[in-house]
Amino acid sequence: MKLQQNTRLALYSLLEFAADPERQIPAAEIAQKYEVSSHHLAKVLAELSRVGMVQSVRGVGGGYRFVGNARRLTLMDVISRFEDVLPAESVHSEKTPVGQALASVLSEIDEIAKASMSSITLATMLRIIERQQTAAEATAPGKVRTR
Amino acid sequence: MMSKIARTGLDSKRVKKKFVAPAAPPPRDPAAAAVSIRPVRRGDLDAVIEIDAMVTGIEKRDYWNSLYRRYADAVATGQHFLVAVSGEQVIGFVIGEVRDWEFGSPPCGWVFAIDVRPDARLGGTATALLQAICAGFKRAGVSKVRTMLSRDNTLILSFFRSQGMMIGPFIPLEMDLES
Numbered sequence A: 001m002k003l004q005q006n007t008r009l010a011l012y013s014l015l016e017f018a019a020d021p022e023r024q025i026p027a028a029e030i031a032q033k034y035e036v037s038s039h040h041l042a043k044v045l046a047e048l049s050r051v052g053m054v055q056s057v058r059g060v061g062g063g064y065r066f067v068g069n070a071r072r073l074t075l076m077d078v079i080s081r082f083e084d085v086l087p088a089e090s091v092h093s094e095k096t097p098v099g100q101a102l103a104s105v106l107s108e109i110d111e112i113a114k115a116s117m118s119s120i121t122l123a124t125m126l127r128i129i130e131r132q133q134t135a136a137e138a139t140a141p142g143k144v145r146t147r
Numbered sequence B: 001m002m003s004k005i006a007r008t009g010l011d012s013k014r015v016k017k018k019f020v021a022p023a024a025p026p027p028r029d030p031a032a033a034a035v036s037i038r039p040v041r042r043g044d045l046d047a048v049i050e051i052d053a054m055v056t057g058i059e060k061r062d063y064w065n066s067l068y069r070r071y072a073d074a075v076a077t078g079q080h081f082l083v084a085v086s087g088e089q090v091i092g093f094v095i096g097e098v099r100d101w102e103f104g105s106p107p108c109g110w111v112f113a114i115d116v117r118p119d120a121r122l123g124g125t126a127t128a129l130l131q132a133i134c135a136g137f138k139r140a141g142v143s144k145v146r147t148m149l150s151r152d153n154t155l156i157l158s159f160f161r162s163q164g165m166m167i168g169p170f171i172p173l174e175m176d177l178e179s
Helices: A005-019 A027-033 A038-050 A075-082 A097-119 A122-138 B042-056 B061-071 B125-139 B154-162
Strands: A054-057 A063-066 B035-039 B079-086 B089-099 B108-116 B145-147
Touching (some): A005 A054, A005 A075, A027 A038, A027 A063, A038 A063, A075 A097, A097 B154, B035 B125, B042 B061, B061 B079, B079 B125
Parallel strands (some): B108 B145
Antiparallel strands (some): B079 B089
16 A cells, blocks of 8 residues: 555644654754655645644744644545545446456455555554664664663 | 655645644542452343443443353353443453464463443543453463554554553454455
């Protein structure tokens, strides 16, 4: 499954903000970390601000702050702001048996993807990140195992 | 979403509804009685039936009586029927068992049902129930827990996801039986 760059940037940004909700993070910091242009990121952040997921704080020491509810905001809530998540082709719109059969198989995959994205909140994503980081640190070369 | 070339929302002239970020849930009442988890007793069944009916809209008395006969006091055979109790009130339940080699899988724990009274949620009760049954599975020697639920049940899907569960390698299939 592939997400557009704007969608991925939105998710990266929101997860960075939600991981440290008390801190105002400059857009330049996110842009540098994910190696994207500040101008491109600014457009994504403007959209996130417009829909009330982040708040921009101007001035010296300013940046963006997460103002949503990480336990309720899902990946699909974010993805649907940047991508068309409607079903690709409806079985009923296909006129041939081959087209209908293919549409029904593709819709299986779409439905599973939508269910997954709709059930994973930002809070759950942050836990996944933490578990993966812990697992990576535990298997890092040179790690001394203690008993 | 996957099978269509997506248009970028930023460039589209389509107007989207303003997203309203969901409000933070209210904090759990600190005066609420502490929750304990224990095996089900016969006297708990009315509360379990009521919780299930509140959620599903269907009172399944015969079903729950049958489950009680099979799962109560059956830990030795890998079956668990646990309830969450707050004060004197049963506020939630979880049912599951260890199954061996079904669907080609080595022995693993299966959670068949879990629920908490709607007015008692957001207090960690479901988490405590799941942790208790998983502890039972581990004592039985298994290291994997699975469950299955409707893809439309976003609430329970989100709960299991929040506990660290991910989509497994098995795919449920179905078909209608022609008369």
